[in-house]
């Protein structure tokens with residue numbers, strides 16, 4: 001119900017109020033998000049989860065390319081909060097990124113309005129709370145950026161749209177999980193996998209009774225676009241739908257060469273769209289399965305999410321054993337085949353009318369190289385920490401770009417090593433990368449940790465040109481895909497292997513580079529890349545927003561907030577809706 005209220009409120013704000021400042025002439029959407037704890041029992045055990053406007057997972061943010069999006073976030077948790085917008089490039093506007101390096105946290109009972117444009121983007125993304133391990137308790141929801149009407153989709157318009165938020169899950173909340181990591185222990189095997197906040201269908205006696213599972217209702221013969229996001233903590237998942245093919249069409253904002261899969265590996269933080277045609281004869285319902293991957297699957301059986309695909313003409317419940325993945329990950333070389341099969345469709349248009357392949361990234365000279373190496377977590381100063389190039393990141397108490405604008409010195413250092421340094425012990429530091437604006441760089445993620453790591457760079461998407469086992473060497477440049485590599489923002493790096501990406505540093509700001517695996521991120525595996533136009537003229541980077549929050553060394557600049565309840569705003573809008581409807585009714589009668 002709450003979500004419907006907010007949708008009404010959004011639409012009405014759009015239609016009637018429009019009193020908020022918009023960034024350009026493009027249309028705007030406005031949402032009020034109230035983030036709070038609610039009690040839910042996704043795995044049969046009651047626990048506090050993080051809801052947005054009372055629902056878990058949170059509501060979808062829908063926009064069209066170049067829309068301005070405003071989300072006024074009210075923090076009703078007992079901890080500071082930031083929402084980050086995974087995959088949204090926030091062009092020229094790292095002020096809205098929602099991570100500690102660029103934003104002061106929203107204190108409990110305060111609110112902050114994010115305001116950004118989904119400039120030159122299409123596709124499937126998601127938001128989540130970026131602080132304090134909160135994503136392990138929820139607070140996430142999908143973001144859909146539609147094509148502009150004038151730009152056709154590279155496939156027939158689907159008959160329906162469905163979002164799956166899948167992820168590993170613990171029955172302990174984020175505060176307990178945090179304390180496990182703080183004490184130097186690993187989290188261990190999760191208690192299950194949720195699909196859209198719900199636990200497994202009772203497919204056999206290993207699943208306890210009384211669990212609410214996800215049911216997707218479909219009509220025979222129709223084709224649906226299913227947008228899937230791994231919003232979990234740290235487990236790679238294999239997705240499959242019994243007897244149905246998954247036609248992969250979109251990868252984090254790019255249309256890829258359409259390819260059929262019977263099952264697909266989705267790593268933490270990644271997003272994909274699949275077209276699924278309901279081409280079965282509905283002799284029964286069908287299983288939707290998301291199971292743990294790259295772990296001992298015999299031992300991790302309980303880490304399996306199961307939902308139900310229900311045809312409107314179905315003759316009975318799903319039955320029998322769950323379908324199994326077709327790819328055998330015990331063969332090290334075969335695990336990369338799916339990722340290597342994801343190629344950009346160079347002829348289709350996306351956010352712009354010109355074909356995606358008209359940007360010839362493979363012909364640009366590489367002017368810089370960064371090699372980021374992950375090692376297994378290690379003790380630093382008596383605590384277990386995770387590192388990147390030997391540095392475990394410490395967030396400064398003042399956001400970095402805010403510190404720049406106010407000429408504060410010594411908040412952070414720009415000495416992050418561009419290659420692993422072997423002759424220095426691991427350390428804790430607020431050390432970031434000083435990059436050259438408009439350079440074209442290769443970034444190699446080298447994983448010497450024991451688990452799959454997914455790396456994400458805020459503010460950017462990058463071309464995934466190669467991955468392989470062993471150590472990367474300079475001569476591997478010869479093996480890069482310089483023609484139709486996919487461009488995305490989150491890429492997996494297998495243990496004992498590397499992944500190489502190319503990117504053009506054309507988005508000014510300070511941007512987070514992080515591992516999406518929450519346990520390693522929490523222990524410090526992140527840094528920032530500072531990309532500033534030396535000839536900044538107010539056009540390549542926006543100034544700090546009017547409503548910026550201050551903290552750390554700038555705390556004295558912060559005015560106290562007058563607390564306003566979000567629900568009173570919603571009610572205000574509802575009154576408007578009702579009067580609007582009365583007018584409509586009156587005019588119809």
Ligand SMILES: *[C@@H]1O[C@H](CO)[C@@H](O)[C@H](O)[C@H]1NC(C)=O
Nearest residue numbers: 037048049172173174175176
């Ligand atoms: C998390 O769980 C612990 C232990 O059950 C409980 O004491 C604590 O209040 C919970 N925290 C939240 C935010 O729900």
Ligand SMILES: *[C@@H]1O[C@H](CO)[C@@H](O)[C@H](O)[C@H]1NC(C)=O
Nearest residue numbers: 072111112113547548564569
């Ligand atoms: C908090 O919400 C109010 C509207 O209720 C809005 O005017 C104000 O700008 C918001 N505060 C921030 C810091 O965005």
Ligand SMILES: *[C@@H]1O[C@H](CO)[C@@H](O)[C@H](O)[C@H]1NC(C)=O
Nearest residue numbers: 245246247258259260277279
């Ligand atoms: C994908 O599989 C479906 C169902 O088997 C088939 O109809 C379709 O032609 C295939 N598409 C491609 C691009 O392979």
Ligand SMILES: *[C@@H]1O[C@H](CO)[C@@H](O)[C@H](O)[C@H]1NC(C)=O
Nearest residue numbers: 243279280281282283284315
């Ligand atoms: C169609 O349904 C019947 C039962 O009604 C079943 O025996 C048969 O295997 C099904 N065929 C396919 C292709 O699924």
Ligand SMILES: *[C@@H]1O[C@H](CO)[C@@H](O)[C@H](O)[C@H]1NC(C)=O
Nearest residue numbers: 295296297298299300329330
């Ligand atoms: C998985 O665990 C089982 C039970 O402990 C063990 O017997 C099996 O050898 C393990 N498999 C692999 C591939 O490690």
Ligand SMILES: *[C@@H]1O[C@H](CO)[C@@H](O)[C@H](O)[C@H]1NC(C)=O
Nearest residue numbers: 203204205206301321322323
């Ligand atoms: C439940 O299903 C799993 C996966 O299909 C299977 O491995 C397991 O043996 C089954 N357990 C029971 C108790 O039937």
Ligand SMILES: *[C@@H]1O[C@H](CO)[C@@H](O)[C@H](O)[C@H]1NC(C)=O
Nearest residue numbers: 154256257258345347348349
């Ligand atoms: C590539 O995109 C074009 C649209 O420009 C579309 O017609 C074609 O089917 C796509 N090809 C594949 C393999 O996805």
Ligand SMILES: *[C@@H]1O[C@H](CO)[C@@H](O)[C@H](O)[C@H]1NC(C)=O
Nearest residue numbers: 360362363364365366367440
């Ligand atoms: C790229 O590098 C090559 C060789 O170093 C040089 O000849 C060429 O002019 C460069 N191209 C551009 C566009 O800078």
Ligand SMILES: *[C@@H]1O[C@H](CO)[C@@H](O)[C@H](O)[C@H]1NC(C)=O
Nearest residue numbers: 380381382425426427428429
């Ligand atoms: C350990 O902590 C001390 C005091 O906070 C600090 O000066 C020192 O640099 C830290 N050592 C490492 C290796 O980070």
Ligand SMILES: *[C@@H]1O[C@H](CO)[C@@H](O)[C@H](O)[C@H]1NC(C)=O
Nearest residue numbers: 413414415434435436437534
């Ligand atoms: C950062 O890099 C620029 C060149 O891109 C250089 O001029 C500047 O001195 C560097 N700053 C630091 C602190 O290293």
Ligand SMILES: *[C@@H]1O[C@H](CO)[C@@H](O)[C@H](O)[C@H]1NC(C)=O
Nearest residue numbers: 373420422446448470471472
């Ligand atoms: C890869 O690099 C690591 C770290 O430098 C080194 O210890 C290891 O021996 C290298 N492995 C191979 C196969 O060269």
Ligand SMILES: *[C@@H]1O[C@H](CO)[C@@H](O)[C@H](O)[C@H]1NC(C)=O
Nearest residue numbers: 447448449450451495496497
């Ligand atoms: C990590 O590096 C060590 C040597 O430094 C090597 O023995 C080990 O095989 C590597 N492990 C992975 C997963 O890369």
